Amino acid sequence: MTVRLRSIELIVEDSAAAADFLTGTWGMAEAEVRGGTHYLRGSGRHPYLVALEQGDAPAVRSVTFTCSAEELDGIRARAGSAAIPVRADDPGGGEGVLVAMPEGECFRFLANCEEAAPLEGRDLPVQLTHVVVNSCDAEATADAAERLLGFRVSDRTKGMVFVRCNDSHHSTAFARAGFTSLNHIAFEMQDIDAVMRGIGRLRDQGMAPAWGPGRHGPGANVFAYFVAPFGPVVEFSTAVEKVADDYKVGAPEDWTWPENRIDQWGLSNKDNEALRAAEERFRFAAPAQQPA
Numbered sequence: 001m002t003v004r005l006r007s008i009e010l011i012v013e014d015s016a017a018a019a020d021f022l023t024g025t026w027g028m029a030e031a032e033v034r035g036g037t038h039y040l041r042g043s044g045r046h047p048y049l050v051a052l053e054q055g056d057a058p059a060v061r062s063v064t065f066t067c068s069a070e071e072l073d074g075i076r077a078r079a080g081s082a083a084i085p086v087r088a089d090d091p092g093g094g095e096g097v098l099v100a101m102p103e104g105e106c107f108r109f110l111a112n113c114e115e116a117a118p119l120e121g122r123d124l125p126v127q128l129t130h131v132v133v134n135s136c137d138a139e140a141t142a143d144a145a146e147r148l149l150g151f152r153v154s155d156r157t158k159g160m161v162f163v164r165c166n167d168s169h170h171s172t173a174f175a176r177a178g179f180t181s182l183n184h185i186a187f188e189m190q191d192i193d194a195v196m197r198g199i200g201r202l203r204d205q206g207m208a209p210a211w212g213p214g215r216h217g218p219g220a221n222v223f224a225y226f227v228a229p230f231g232p233v234v235e236f237s238t239a240v241e242k243v244a245d246d247y248k249v250g251a252p253e254d255w256t257w258p259e260n261r262i263d264q265w266g267l268s269n270k271d272n273e274a275l276r277a278a279e280e281r282f283r284f285a286a287p288a289q290q291p292a
């Protein structure tokens, strides 16, 4: 599998303010402004990681993956009528399909995308490492990801189903939330130091993590979650586990914590109320992609 998570396309109420936060504090670089939409990138070869389109209410337009032409054919064949042909007019171009997942989540798959020259910068995110979605029925959504997209479930916990599209333990996950929305966007930093310096940059702006720093169970990645001023939960992350094709799918009983622990380090508290409010904010917009 060489399907790769590339980007998330968001509608926000103040795209300039959101871009200011993500470039000025979070650590991203401006890629370009096209048609009023801000495109922000990291140090890796993806032309952008986050698109910020101005709109009346926050929403997720799509979560975008890149793949080969052959993989795209496979997704078309598996997804059937759930796959709407699209041509991307975002940086990097490409064409592919928009797959409407069972609860209306728009997952976009593009082939023939252009890449960009990498950027230097130890505080730039390298790329997105995962986008987690809240689901009414996380098991049904994960099942659809396997059936329609060819993704594989890596682990199940009490709260989530973790799903991979390549050898990274998870590029997406579906949270057992009881509603459908964006749970969070995780940015891959180059190492733990870059995560820690990021926490420091936000601290300079008076912001504390809503959860973290810590190290997760499934995927074993380091994390620090914040509620961004423009609404969503964003995460600094690094070093997610690589898994082999025969990775044994873990069950909730394989992923329990001792009393008072919810990560491997046990350093931080979790602001469940702030996270929950932010996790409900970004719903999925109805597809409005340019047809191919």
Ligand SMILES: [Fe+2]
Pocket (backbone or CB within 6 Å): 130, 132, 184, 186, 223, 235, 237
């Ligand atoms: Fe995460």
